[in-house]
Amino acid sequence: MTLRVRALETVLLEKGLIDPAVLDLIVEAYETRIGPRNGAKVVARAWLDPDFKRALLEDATAAVSSLGHVGEIGDHLIAVENLPTLHNMVVCTLCSCYPTDLLGLPPVWYKSAPYRSRVVRNARGVLAEFGVNLPPEMEIRVWDSTAETRFLVLPMRPAGTEGFDVDALASLVTRDSMIGTGLPKLPEVGP
Protein backbone atom coordinates (compact mmCIF):
# COMPACT_ATOMS: atom_id res chain seq x y z
CA MET A 1 0.00 0.00 0.00
CA THR A 2 2.86 2.36 0.76
CA LEU A 3 3.88 2.67 -2.92
CA ARG A 4 0.33 3.07 -4.21
CA VAL A 5 -0.47 5.76 -1.65
CA ARG A 6 2.79 7.58 -2.37
CA ALA A 7 2.00 7.48 -6.09
CA LEU A 8 -1.46 8.90 -5.51
CA GLU A 9 -0.05 11.67 -3.33
CA THR A 10 2.55 12.51 -6.00
CA VAL A 11 -0.10 12.77 -8.71
CA LEU A 12 -2.34 14.98 -6.56
CA LEU A 13 0.64 17.16 -5.64
CA GLU A 14 1.70 17.58 -9.28
CA LYS A 15 -1.84 18.60 -10.16
CA GLY A 16 -1.82 21.21 -7.43
CA LEU A 17 -4.71 19.55 -5.61
CA ILE A 18 -2.94 18.96 -2.31
CA ASP A 19 -0.07 20.40 -0.32
CA PRO A 20 1.96 17.65 1.44
CA ALA A 21 2.80 20.03 4.29
CA VAL A 22 -0.93 20.36 4.91
CA LEU A 23 -1.28 16.57 4.99
CA ASP A 24 1.45 16.54 7.65
CA LEU A 25 -0.60 18.98 9.72
CA ILE A 26 -3.73 16.83 9.43
CA VAL A 27 -1.88 13.67 10.50
CA GLU A 28 -0.26 15.55 13.37
CA ALA A 29 -3.62 16.92 14.52
CA TYR A 30 -5.05 13.42 14.84
CA GLU A 31 -1.92 11.99 16.41
CA THR A 32 -1.44 14.72 19.00
CA ARG A 33 -4.45 16.99 19.55
CA ILE A 34 -7.73 15.34 18.59
CA GLY A 35 -8.13 12.43 20.97
CA PRO A 36 -10.09 11.02 23.91
CA ARG A 37 -8.42 13.31 26.47
CA ASN A 38 -10.72 16.03 25.11
CA GLY A 39 -13.78 13.95 25.88
CA ALA A 40 -12.42 13.02 29.30
CA LYS A 41 -12.13 16.70 30.25
CA VAL A 42 -15.74 17.24 29.27
CA VAL A 43 -16.93 14.29 31.35
CA ALA A 44 -14.88 15.37 34.36
CA ARG A 45 -16.29 18.88 34.12
CA ALA A 46 -19.82 17.47 34.01
CA TRP A 47 -19.12 15.39 37.12
CA LEU A 48 -17.92 18.47 39.01
CA ASP A 49 -20.30 21.14 37.80
CA PRO A 50 -24.07 20.47 37.81
CA ASP A 51 -24.77 23.55 35.69
CA PHE A 52 -22.33 22.40 33.04
CA LYS A 53 -23.79 18.90 33.14
CA ARG A 54 -27.29 20.30 32.59
CA ALA A 55 -26.04 22.40 29.69
CA LEU A 56 -24.18 19.40 28.23
CA LEU A 57 -27.27 17.21 28.27
CA GLU A 58 -29.34 20.07 26.83
CA ASP A 59 -27.00 21.04 23.95
CA ALA A 60 -23.63 19.30 23.99
CA THR A 61 -22.19 21.21 21.03
CA ALA A 62 -22.81 24.56 22.72
CA ALA A 63 -21.72 23.36 26.15
CA VAL A 64 -18.43 21.87 24.95
CA SER A 65 -17.68 24.85 22.75
CA SER A 66 -17.95 27.05 25.86
CA LEU A 67 -14.95 25.20 27.34
CA GLY A 68 -12.02 27.06 25.86
CA HIS A 69 -9.46 24.31 26.42
CA VAL A 70 -11.40 21.75 24.39
CA GLY A 71 -12.13 24.21 21.66
CA GLU A 72 -14.89 24.56 19.18
CA ILE A 73 -16.49 21.33 18.11
CA GLY A 74 -18.80 20.33 15.32
CA ASP A 75 -22.53 20.37 15.31
CA HIS A 76 -25.08 17.88 16.54
CA LEU A 77 -23.15 16.43 19.46
CA ILE A 78 -25.47 14.71 21.92
CA ALA A 79 -24.42 13.60 25.40
CA VAL A 80 -26.33 10.64 26.82
CA GLU A 81 -26.16 10.02 30.55
CA ASN A 82 -25.63 6.67 32.22
CA LEU A 83 -27.82 6.15 35.28
CA PRO A 84 -28.06 3.41 37.91
CA THR A 85 -30.91 1.99 35.79
CA LEU A 86 -29.58 2.77 32.30
CA HIS A 87 -26.38 2.05 30.36
CA ASN A 88 -25.78 3.72 26.99
CA MET A 89 -23.66 2.39 24.11
CA VAL A 90 -22.80 3.94 20.75
CA VAL A 91 -22.29 2.26 17.38
CA CYS A 92 -22.45 3.03 13.69
CA THR A 93 -23.72 -0.15 12.07
CA LEU A 94 -23.51 1.34 8.55
CA CYS A 95 -19.97 2.74 8.60
CA SER A 96 -17.83 4.37 11.30
CA CYS A 97 -19.59 7.52 12.58
CA TYR A 98 -17.99 8.54 15.86
CA PRO A 99 -17.68 11.72 17.98
CA THR A 100 -14.26 12.44 16.51
CA ASP A 101 -14.04 16.00 17.81
CA LEU A 102 -14.01 14.67 21.36
CA LEU A 103 -12.60 11.15 21.04
CA GLY A 104 -10.29 11.32 18.02
CA LEU A 105 -10.35 8.70 15.29
CA PRO A 106 -12.22 5.52 16.21
CA PRO A 107 -10.31 2.38 17.18
CA VAL A 108 -10.22 -0.51 14.71
CA TRP A 109 -12.66 -2.62 16.74
CA TYR A 110 -15.30 0.14 16.60
CA LYS A 111 -15.19 0.05 12.79
CA SER A 112 -15.06 -3.74 12.63
CA ALA A 113 -17.78 -6.15 11.53
CA PRO A 114 -17.94 -8.04 14.86
CA TYR A 115 -18.81 -4.90 16.86
CA ARG A 116 -21.11 -3.32 14.27
CA SER A 117 -23.05 -6.52 13.64
CA ARG A 118 -23.50 -7.65 17.23
CA VAL A 119 -23.96 -4.68 19.52
CA VAL A 120 -27.46 -3.76 18.30
CA ARG A 121 -28.64 -7.29 18.97
CA ASN A 122 -26.54 -8.74 21.77
CA ALA A 123 -25.25 -5.74 23.65
CA ARG A 124 -24.70 -7.73 26.85
CA GLY A 125 -22.59 -10.29 25.02
CA VAL A 126 -20.48 -7.48 23.60
CA LEU A 127 -20.12 -5.88 27.02
CA ALA A 128 -19.04 -9.20 28.50
CA GLU A 129 -16.23 -9.41 25.93
CA PHE A 130 -15.09 -6.01 27.17
CA GLY A 131 -15.21 -7.33 30.74
CA VAL A 132 -18.31 -5.35 31.69
CA ASN A 133 -21.12 -7.20 33.42
CA LEU A 134 -24.20 -5.19 34.32
CA PRO A 135 -27.19 -6.21 36.46
CA PRO A 136 -29.82 -7.99 34.32
CA GLU A 137 -32.48 -5.43 35.21
CA MET A 138 -30.40 -2.50 33.95
CA GLU A 139 -31.73 -1.16 30.65
CA ILE A 140 -29.16 -1.14 27.87
CA ARG A 141 -29.66 1.47 25.23
CA VAL A 142 -27.74 1.29 21.96
CA TRP A 143 -27.54 4.44 19.83
CA ASP A 144 -26.97 3.64 16.16
CA SER A 145 -25.34 6.73 14.60
CA THR A 146 -27.18 6.62 11.29
CA ALA A 147 -27.18 10.39 10.64
CA GLU A 148 -24.88 13.35 11.39
CA THR A 149 -25.77 13.40 15.07
CA ARG A 150 -22.87 12.16 17.22
CA PHE A 151 -23.16 10.58 20.65
CA LEU A 152 -20.96 10.86 23.71
CA VAL A 153 -21.74 8.64 26.68
CA LEU A 154 -21.57 10.46 30.01
CA PRO A 155 -20.58 7.65 32.37
CA MET A 156 -21.43 7.61 36.07
CA ARG A 157 -18.88 9.15 38.40
CA PRO A 158 -17.10 6.40 40.33
CA ALA A 159 -17.57 6.21 44.07
CA GLY A 160 -14.64 7.27 46.20
CA THR A 161 -13.79 10.34 44.11
CA GLU A 162 -15.11 12.99 46.49
CA GLY A 163 -12.81 15.96 46.51
CA PHE A 164 -11.07 15.03 43.25
CA ASP A 165 -10.25 17.94 40.96
CA VAL A 166 -10.99 18.02 37.25
CA ASP A 167 -7.63 16.55 36.21
CA ALA A 168 -7.84 13.71 38.71
CA LEU A 169 -11.35 12.89 37.55
CA ALA A 170 -10.42 13.12 33.86
CA SER A 171 -7.65 10.58 34.43
CA LEU A 172 -10.33 8.01 35.33
CA VAL A 173 -12.35 8.57 32.14
CA THR A 174 -11.41 6.02 29.51
CA ARG A 175 -12.22 6.23 25.83
CA ASP A 176 -14.32 3.08 26.05
CA SER A 177 -16.36 4.51 28.93
CA MET A 178 -17.41 7.34 26.58
CA ILE A 179 -18.41 4.83 23.87
CA GLY A 180 -20.23 2.66 26.40
CA THR A 181 -18.10 -0.48 26.06
CA GLY A 182 -16.32 0.28 29.31
CA LEU A 183 -16.72 1.93 32.69
CA PRO A 184 -14.50 4.63 34.19
CA LYS A 185 -11.47 3.48 36.14
CA LEU A 186 -11.83 3.26 39.89
CA PRO A 187 -9.65 5.53 42.00
CA GLU A 188 -6.59 3.87 43.46
CA VAL A 189 -7.08 3.10 47.11
CA GLY A 190 -4.35 4.44 49.37
CA PRO A 191 -2.13 2.11 51.42
Place this chain on the structure above:
Amino acid sequence: MNGVHDMGGMDGFGRIEPERDEPVFHAPWEGRVMAMMRAMGCVGGWNLDMFRNARESQPPSFYLTASYYKSWEKTLETLLLERGLVMEEEIVASRSFSGSTVAGQPLRAEDVSKALKRQSYERSTSAAALFKVGDGVRTRNIHLPTHTRLPRYARGRRGTIERVHGCHVFPDSSAVGAGDDPQWLYTVVFDGSELWGTDDDPSLKVSVEAFEPYLEAL
Protein backbone atom coordinates in the same frame (compact mmCIF):
# COMPACT_ATOMS: atom_id res chain seq x y z
CA MET B 1 -28.42 -0.33 -1.12
CA ASN B 2 -28.68 -3.68 0.64
CA GLY B 3 -24.94 -4.10 0.95
CA VAL B 4 -22.67 -5.91 3.36
CA HIS B 5 -21.87 -2.57 5.00
CA ASP B 6 -25.35 -2.75 6.56
CA MET B 7 -24.35 -5.37 9.10
CA GLY B 8 -26.47 -4.72 12.19
CA GLY B 9 -27.75 -8.08 13.49
CA MET B 10 -25.66 -10.31 11.22
CA ASP B 11 -24.00 -13.42 12.64
CA GLY B 12 -20.66 -15.02 12.00
CA PHE B 13 -18.12 -12.22 12.27
CA GLY B 14 -16.60 -13.56 15.46
CA ARG B 15 -15.28 -11.91 18.58
CA ILE B 16 -14.41 -8.27 18.98
CA GLU B 17 -10.67 -7.83 19.26
CA PRO B 18 -9.67 -4.62 21.00
CA GLU B 19 -5.98 -3.77 20.63
CA ARG B 20 -4.07 -2.59 23.68
CA ASP B 21 -2.44 0.83 23.27
CA GLU B 22 -3.65 1.02 19.70
CA PRO B 23 -1.81 3.66 17.65
CA VAL B 24 -3.84 6.28 15.77
CA PHE B 25 -2.40 4.93 12.52
CA HIS B 26 -0.84 1.48 12.08
CA ALA B 27 1.45 2.60 9.25
CA PRO B 28 2.39 6.02 7.86
CA TRP B 29 0.39 5.41 4.65
CA GLU B 30 -2.83 5.18 6.66
CA GLY B 31 -2.30 8.72 7.91
CA ARG B 32 -1.60 9.92 4.37
CA VAL B 33 -4.84 8.34 3.12
CA MET B 34 -6.86 9.93 5.92
CA ALA B 35 -5.22 13.31 5.30
CA MET B 36 -5.64 13.12 1.50
CA MET B 37 -9.31 12.28 1.97
CA ARG B 38 -9.78 15.26 4.28
CA ALA B 39 -7.85 17.60 1.98
CA MET B 40 -9.53 16.38 -1.22
CA GLY B 41 -12.92 16.57 0.46
CA CYS B 42 -12.45 20.34 0.30
CA VAL B 43 -11.67 20.53 -3.44
CA GLY B 44 -12.77 17.24 -5.01
CA GLY B 45 -16.41 18.19 -5.50
CA TRP B 46 -17.95 15.29 -3.62
CA ASN B 47 -19.81 15.30 -0.33
CA LEU B 48 -19.88 13.00 2.68
CA ASP B 49 -22.79 10.96 1.34
CA MET B 50 -21.11 10.46 -2.04
CA PHE B 51 -18.05 9.23 -0.16
CA ARG B 52 -20.13 6.74 1.83
CA ASN B 53 -21.97 5.66 -1.28
CA ALA B 54 -18.68 4.98 -3.08
CA ARG B 55 -17.30 3.01 -0.15
CA GLU B 56 -20.33 0.80 0.37
CA SER B 57 -20.48 0.13 -3.38
CA GLN B 58 -17.19 -1.74 -3.17
CA PRO B 59 -17.49 -5.47 -3.94
CA PRO B 60 -18.59 -7.29 -0.77
CA SER B 61 -15.51 -9.51 -0.70
CA PHE B 62 -13.28 -6.43 -0.78
CA TYR B 63 -15.33 -4.46 1.74
CA LEU B 64 -15.24 -7.30 4.25
CA THR B 65 -11.55 -8.14 3.94
CA ALA B 66 -9.76 -4.85 3.27
CA SER B 67 -8.49 -2.91 6.26
CA TYR B 68 -10.36 0.32 6.97
CA TYR B 69 -7.80 2.62 5.37
CA LYS B 70 -7.23 0.28 2.44
CA SER B 71 -10.95 0.60 1.78
CA TRP B 72 -10.67 4.37 2.16
CA GLU B 73 -7.76 4.50 -0.30
CA LYS B 74 -9.80 2.60 -2.88
CA THR B 75 -12.74 4.90 -2.24
CA LEU B 76 -10.56 7.95 -2.78
CA GLU B 77 -9.30 6.53 -6.08
CA THR B 78 -12.86 5.81 -7.17
CA LEU B 79 -14.04 9.34 -6.38
CA LEU B 80 -11.06 10.85 -8.24
CA LEU B 81 -11.38 8.57 -11.26
CA GLU B 82 -15.16 9.05 -11.53
CA ARG B 83 -14.68 12.80 -11.77
CA GLY B 84 -11.76 12.61 -14.17
CA LEU B 85 -9.51 14.34 -11.65
CA VAL B 86 -6.92 11.59 -11.93
CA MET B 87 -6.36 8.76 -14.43
CA GLU B 88 -5.48 5.21 -13.43
CA GLU B 89 -2.41 5.43 -15.69
CA GLU B 90 -1.18 8.41 -13.73
CA ILE B 91 -1.34 6.54 -10.43
CA VAL B 92 0.50 3.59 -12.00
CA ALA B 93 3.15 5.93 -13.43
CA SER B 94 3.33 7.97 -10.20
CA ARG B 95 3.18 11.23 -12.13
CA SER B 96 0.63 13.60 -13.55
CA PHE B 97 0.16 13.68 -17.32
CA SER B 98 -1.73 16.99 -17.26
CA GLY B 99 -2.61 19.86 -14.99
CA SER B 100 -5.51 20.01 -12.60
CA THR B 101 -9.02 20.31 -13.94
CA VAL B 102 -10.21 21.80 -10.66
CA ALA B 103 -10.56 25.55 -10.40
CA GLY B 104 -10.30 25.70 -6.60
CA GLN B 105 -7.19 26.05 -4.49
CA PRO B 106 -5.84 23.15 -2.42
CA LEU B 107 -6.51 23.14 1.31
CA ARG B 108 -4.19 25.63 3.01
CA ALA B 109 -2.39 25.22 6.33
CA GLU B 110 -4.39 28.02 7.97
CA ASP B 111 -7.66 26.27 7.08
CA VAL B 112 -6.80 22.83 8.50
CA SER B 113 -8.56 23.32 11.85
CA LYS B 114 -11.69 24.47 10.07
CA ALA B 115 -11.53 21.56 7.63
CA LEU B 116 -11.24 19.04 10.45
CA LYS B 117 -14.15 20.47 12.41
CA ARG B 118 -17.42 18.79 11.60
CA GLN B 119 -19.69 21.03 9.60
CA SER B 120 -23.37 21.56 10.21
CA TYR B 121 -25.85 19.45 8.31
CA GLU B 122 -28.88 21.30 9.65
CA ARG B 123 -30.87 23.25 7.10
CA SER B 124 -33.84 25.57 7.31
CA THR B 125 -37.23 24.47 6.10
CA SER B 126 -40.73 25.81 5.86
CA ALA B 127 -42.28 22.37 6.32
CA ALA B 128 -43.60 21.52 9.77
CA ALA B 129 -42.38 18.31 11.39
CA LEU B 130 -44.88 15.48 10.93
CA PHE B 131 -44.01 13.88 14.25
CA LYS B 132 -43.43 14.99 17.83
CA VAL B 133 -41.75 13.40 20.81
CA GLY B 134 -43.76 10.40 22.05
CA ASP B 135 -45.46 9.64 18.73
CA GLY B 136 -45.62 6.02 17.67
CA VAL B 137 -44.20 5.41 14.20
CA ARG B 138 -43.41 2.56 11.88
CA THR B 139 -40.32 2.64 9.73
CA ARG B 140 -41.04 2.08 6.07
CA ASN B 141 -39.98 -1.12 4.40
CA ILE B 142 -37.76 0.54 1.79
CA HIS B 143 -35.08 -1.15 -0.30
CA LEU B 144 -33.39 1.57 -2.31
CA PRO B 145 -30.73 0.43 -4.79
CA THR B 146 -28.80 3.60 -3.92
CA HIS B 147 -27.42 5.05 -0.69
CA THR B 148 -29.74 5.19 2.30
CA ARG B 149 -29.30 5.41 6.06
CA LEU B 150 -32.15 3.26 7.33
CA PRO B 151 -30.50 -0.02 8.33
CA ARG B 152 -32.20 -3.23 7.24
CA TYR B 153 -32.72 -4.43 10.81
CA ALA B 154 -34.83 -1.35 11.51
CA ARG B 155 -37.14 -1.45 8.48
CA GLY B 156 -40.85 -2.08 8.93
CA ARG B 157 -40.55 -1.84 12.73
CA ARG B 158 -42.65 -0.04 15.32
CA GLY B 159 -40.85 2.54 17.42
CA THR B 160 -41.32 5.80 19.28
CA ILE B 161 -40.09 9.29 18.46
CA GLU B 162 -37.73 10.24 21.27
CA ARG B 163 -35.98 13.35 19.94
CA VAL B 164 -36.59 15.83 17.15
CA HIS B 165 -33.32 17.19 15.73
CA GLY B 166 -34.49 19.75 13.20
CA CYS B 167 -34.16 19.54 9.45
CA HIS B 168 -31.00 17.98 8.04
CA VAL B 169 -29.40 17.23 4.68
CA PHE B 170 -31.06 14.05 3.39
CA PRO B 171 -28.32 11.51 2.57
CA ASP B 172 -30.48 9.53 0.13
CA SER B 173 -30.69 12.62 -2.10
CA SER B 174 -27.31 14.14 -1.34
CA ALA B 175 -25.48 10.91 -2.24
CA VAL B 176 -26.84 10.90 -5.79
CA GLY B 177 -26.25 14.58 -6.48
CA ALA B 178 -29.86 15.62 -5.93
CA GLY B 179 -28.96 18.43 -3.54
CA ASP B 180 -29.51 18.81 0.20
CA ASP B 181 -33.25 18.03 0.05
CA PRO B 182 -33.59 18.83 3.80
CA GLN B 183 -35.77 16.49 5.85
CA TRP B 184 -36.76 16.35 9.49
CA LEU B 185 -34.54 14.08 11.53
CA TYR B 186 -35.64 12.11 14.59
CA THR B 187 -34.29 9.67 17.12
CA VAL B 188 -36.61 6.65 16.94
CA VAL B 189 -36.26 4.08 19.70
CA PHE B 190 -37.28 0.43 19.40
CA ASP B 191 -37.72 -2.34 21.94
CA GLY B 192 -35.17 -5.07 21.35
CA SER B 193 -38.00 -7.58 20.97
CA GLU B 194 -39.54 -5.57 18.11
CA LEU B 195 -36.25 -5.90 16.22
CA TRP B 196 -35.10 -9.37 17.19
CA GLY B 197 -38.06 -11.31 18.56
CA THR B 198 -39.06 -12.03 22.10
CA ASP B 199 -36.29 -14.51 22.92
CA ASP B 200 -33.65 -11.83 23.02
CA ASP B 201 -32.62 -9.59 25.93
CA PRO B 202 -35.76 -7.84 27.29
CA SER B 203 -33.67 -5.01 28.75
CA LEU B 204 -32.36 -3.90 25.33
CA LYS B 205 -33.50 -0.79 23.48
CA VAL B 206 -31.99 0.37 20.21
CA SER B 207 -32.41 3.70 18.47
CA VAL B 208 -31.66 4.90 14.98
CA GLU B 209 -31.51 8.42 13.63
CA ALA B 210 -34.33 8.40 11.11
CA PHE B 211 -35.23 10.96 8.46
CA GLU B 212 -38.92 11.71 8.02
CA PRO B 213 -39.25 9.93 4.64
CA TYR B 214 -38.26 6.72 6.46
CA LEU B 215 -41.28 6.95 8.77
CA GLU B 216 -45.04 6.60 8.74
CA ALA B 217 -47.54 7.24 11.53
CA LEU B 218 -48.79 4.24 13.45
